[in-house]
Structures are given as C-alpha cells and as structure tokens.
Amino acid sequence: MNVREALNMGRKQLYEAGVASPALDSQLILSHVLGTDRIKLFVYDEINLTKKQQERYEILLAKRCRFVPIAYIIGRKEFYGLNFYIKRGVLIPRPETEFVVEEALNTAGTITNPVIADLCCGSGAISVAIAVNNKKAKVYAIEISDVACEVARRNINAHDVQDRVLLLKGDLWMPLEQSKIKELDIIVSNPPYIPTQELKSLPNDVKNEPQLALDGGSDGLEFYRRIIPRAPEFLKKPGGRIIFEIGWDQASDVKDILEKSGFKQIKVRKDYADFDRVITGVL
Template sequence: MKVREALMIGRKRLSDAGVANPALDSELILGYVLGKDRLKLLVYDEMSITKQQLECFNDLLALRCQSTPIAYIIGRKEFYGLDFYIKPGVLIPRPETEFLVEETLNVIYSIENPLIADLCCGSGAISVAVAVNNNRVRVYASDISDVACEVASTNIKLHGVQDRVSLMQGDLWMPFEEKNIRGFDVVVSNPPYIPKEELSTLPDDVKNEPQIALNGGTGGLEFYRRIVLRAPEFLKIGGRIIFEIGWNQARDVEIMLKETGFQDIKIIKDYAGFDRVISGVFCGL
C-alpha cells in the first residue's frame, strides 16, 4: 500500500469515528509509524509501506477512534516551538498555556538572575520553555504525580536545562518548605482548574487525561486558594504570581490575590478572546 492510500483510509476511519481533525491525526499517526514528519509524508506519498507498518498504523488508528489523545499515541507534543515527551498519566500541554510562558518571559526579561517557582509543573513544559528562552533563569518545579515527575525529568534532560531547572516531588509548597527554598521573583502555575462538577461534561479526549491534573475542586478554585494563601511566604516583595485560569475565573482569583496583598492585577486574554492568564505583584500583607 502507498502512503497516499493509507492516509486516505486513516482519514476515513477517523472521520467516521467523529474525530475532530481526521486528516491531521492520520498524518501524525502514519508519520510516527514510519519515522517521518508530515511534510515528508506528503512529498513522498507514493512511497510503499510494509504490511507490518500498516498493521501498526491500524492499531494506532483504533486507539484514536477510542478517544485516546493523539499526543499519547505518538508520544510527543509541540509546545512553544519545542517538542515534549508525553505519555498517558500526564496533562498534555495546550497552546493556551503559551500565554503563561510569554508573560513569565516578559516579567523576568529585565531581572538579572530570575528565580522562579513552577507549581503543578506536569510535563515540565512551562519550566523548560522558560529556561530554554532565558539562559539566566533558575527554576524550581514541583508536582505531586509520579508520572508527571518522570515525564518532566525526561523533558528537562531532553532540552539540556537540567543545570537550571530543578524538579521536586510533592504537594504544592511542601517541597519548597522542606528544602527552605524561598525568595522567588516569580511564582507560575497552571493548576487543576476544571470545576469538579463539570468533569463529566468534558470531551472524551480530555477525560482520558489524568483527573488529578484537571479536578480543581468546587468551582475549580481549590488550588488557587492553596497557592495564593502561602505565596507570601515564598515570594519576594515586588515578586509576581502568574496563573493560567479558566475562562470565567478571573474575578474570583483577582479577589483572592487582592485579599492576600497582591496589587497591579493584570488579565490576559487568549486567542479566542477568553480570560486566560492573571498575574499580580506581591506588595506585602
């Protein structure tokens, strides 16, 4: 069978199963099987594929038809222009989170040797993207999940930033407290923020991602409260906290920040025009 024919079969199967981007996903899966990028697939679409490769392709198509996220199937996800290793059990980085990275890089641009805490670091995408794009930064990243720490450790090494990104396993501030690491210029976090009462309404793809990385408790605000409450212990005066937020959470998080000594609140919208990032400067209690 030719590449072109396999791609057509893949598109048809995925489309019939209701997959949102059947052509793209078919190309990504076949490219993964053949070890070629999408451009080479399309340029060499008359290339023959073996029976074994076709069987593997069909097996992976079946997974995608069952709502297994494409990143879990091909084992990677692009984020902020970088390729990240991904596996089941870790949250898949989203394009919207790039706004969080961009704001963090803007904030630390004029700081000589910025010190950053990344809570709920997941795959390490935020920490690594920041470190790759600012060679003066020192990042301490934490996550409670075994799988997340394994994946983040791999990504830190993959991108050669292990001398500037330190990974710690534990619940939010716990590892920072245990190691007495304080005085941060920036605290950044993309915490679980889906309201627990809405988890059952998520798309099937998202339901296959780890609940621990999605469930933000009642109203989706639990982790913001826990992070903000203790942030004054770990931030410098004049330091900034930067969160990714859900589309309707800006007001609630803004109130939390102001009640805890944060001012100069800034809200940034995403590509769709929804509130996506909120930040504030710690001015003291």
C-alpha cells in the same frame, strides 16, 4: 497499501468515529509510524507500507478512534516551539498555556538572575520553556504525580536545562518548605481548575487525561485558595510576581483571592479565543 491509500483510509476511519481533525491526525499517526516528517508523506505518497508498518498504523488509528489523544499516541507535543515527550497520565500542554510562559519571560527579562517556582509543573513544559528562553533563570519545578515527575525529568534532560531546572516532588509548597527555598522572583502555575461536576461533560479526548491534573474542586478554585494565601511567604517583597492560568470564567474570583492576599497591579490576559486565560499580580 501505499502512503496515499493509507492516509485516505485513516481519514475516513477517524471521520466516521467523530474525531475532530481526521486528516491531520491520520497524517501525524502515519508520519510517526514511518519515522518521517509529515510533509514527506505527500512527496513520497506512492511508497508502499510494509506489513508491520500497516499493522502498527491500524492499531494506532483504532486508539485514536477511541479518542485517545494524539499526543499520547505519538508520544510528543510541541509547546512554545519545543518538542516535549508526553505519555498517558500527564496533562498535555495547550497552546493557551504559552501565554503563561510569555508573561514569565517578560518579567524574568527585567531581573538579572531570576528565581522562579512552577507549581503543578506536569510535563515540565512551562519550566523548560522558561529555562530554554532565559539562560539566567533558575526554576524549581514542583509536581506530586510520579508519572508527571518521570516525564518532566525526561524533558528537562532532553532540553539540557537540568543545571537550571530543579525538579522537586511533593504537594505545592511542601518541597519548597523542606528545602528552605524563599525569596522567589516569580511563581507560575497552571493548576487544576475544572469544577468537579464539569469533568463528566468534558470532550472525549480530555476525559483520557489525568483527573488529578484537571479537578479543581467543587468550584474549580481549590488550588488558587491553597496557593495564593501562602505565596507571600515565598516571594520577594516588594516586587514578587505570581502568574496563573485560569478558567475562562474565573478571573473575578481569582482576582478577589489575590487582592485579599496582598497582591496589587492585577492584570488579566486573554487567549487566542478571546477568553480570560492568564492572571498576574505583584506584591
């Protein structure tokens, strides 16, 4: 079987399984198996796969047919122009989360040596993207999951920002309390925000991601209620800024929680699909 035949076979299998992007996913899987760039698949499409490569390709195609996310299959995901290691048990970074990074960088760019906390850091994508793009920033990356901490540590080291991104394991504010860290310039967070009852109706791909990173409680607002009221204890006053990713219908509720906790200048930013996705507030 040559490359062209393998791509055709893979596309057909994924299409019949109901995978949303069968052509692209077959290309990503095959380029991963061959250890080459995706574009080269079309330049060298007459090259034959070895028996071992074909077997590996078929195994990974079968996983994708079971809706295992492509990022878990190939072990990586691009985010904010950077490649991140990803494995099962860690939330896969989304393009819309890049708006959180943009907001953080816009604010950090006005501060000489910004100090930032990233709560629920997951794979470390937000923390690393901020540190790579602002060489003066110091980021405390907070995460409770053992698997996510392992992945975040690997990404921090891979991007050579371990001197400015400090990974702290624990639940939300606890690691900062224990380390007596306060006077933060910025807090960022992409917390779990899916209402519990909606988890069962998520797309098949998303159901393969960790529930811990998705379940935001009965109304999806549990983590905003846990984070926001205590944020003023850790932010500089005046001027400390908080930046959240939110669900498409949560802006009004999160705005109320922010206002009750003393935040002002509250702004909401929309994502690529024109849904409310990021909310910011200032003390």
